[in-house]
Amino acid sequence: MKKILKNIIIALLIAIFSSLSTLVVIYYALGFNQQGFFNLMRFITAYRFIEMKYVNDTSDVDLIDGAIDGMVKSLNDPHSNYLSPKMYQNLMEQTQGSFAGIGVIMGMDNEKNIHIIGVLENSPGLKAGLQVGDQITAVDGTSVTQMAFDEVAAHVRGEPGTNVVITIVRDGAQQDFTITRDNIKLKTVDHEMLENNIGYIQIASFSEDTAQEFKDAYTDLQNQGMKSLVIDLRNNPGGLLTSCVE
Incomplete structure (x- = not known):
């Protein structure tokens, strides 16, 4: 019995030593010094x-994202930011000028309530009856306070042709809207002619279009x-630099 236990301990020590040795080799191969290894x-x-x-x-992804975000923020550089995969996906959708969803713009107030602050023209949200000022309280039955x-x-976005149930509060009354998602094209430029033939062009952001x-x-x-x-x-x-140049 003692011999078996001894063999197990030896095997564990070998495994630990092997793992540490591998980690050290990889770390030094990447050009880090001893202090960097201890920091890791x-x-x-x-x-x-x-x-x-x-x-x-805890969420492994949230822990790692938080750690990376903290490292970038420690630079104290206003031009350096870390984008989580979700944030990066949202940025790509915005700069590509289109996404699949219901065509509403959401905002959060000081009390962390989520309101609709914009409804895009000809969007599924507009056709369903959503309005600016509606407070979103749940998506597909899940309270937004949990997200x-x-x-x-x-959760509001998704594949075109799929349905999403948006629960809102309007004038104190709760309502459910079942909305079919569709491809939404973001319009980034508006224009009009002012008095004295002065042209006016507003650019909301710089996307591919x-x-x-x-x-x-x-x-x-x-x-x-x-x-x-x-x-x-x-x-x-801001947005795409190539769009600015064009």
Whole structure:
């Protein structure tokens, strides 16, 4: 019995030593020094401690995303940000100029209530009867209080042709809307002719279609006899650099 236990202990020690040796080799192969190795071990220790000892269930993805976000924020650089996979997907959808969903723009107030702050023209949400000011309380029966804001957005979006049930509160009354998702095209450019033949073009963001939308708006204003032009970039968060250049 003692011999078996001894063999098990030896096998465990060999496995641990082998794992550490492999980790050290990989770490040095990547060009890190000894201090970097110990920093990595600190991170792994903290990660495992939280994973095993925290009173509530934890998400591996959330822990890693939080750690990476913390590293980037420690740079104190306003131009450096970490985008989680969900945030990156949302950014790509915005810059591509289209996504599948119901065509509403959501916002969160100071009390963390989610409201509809915009409904796109000819969108499924508009056709179903959603209005600006509606408070979204649940998506497919799940309360939004149980989800982060980006999770709510992810649940509202989905494959074209699929249904989603949006529960809202309007004038104190709760209502359910069953809405069929569709491909939503984001319009990033609006234009109109002001007094004295002054053309006005507003660019909300820069996506793949912005350059062509701008050219179409400019041509339309020219055809109306535009003599001068105002380009409005207020509240524009940016977007694709290539679109700006075009």
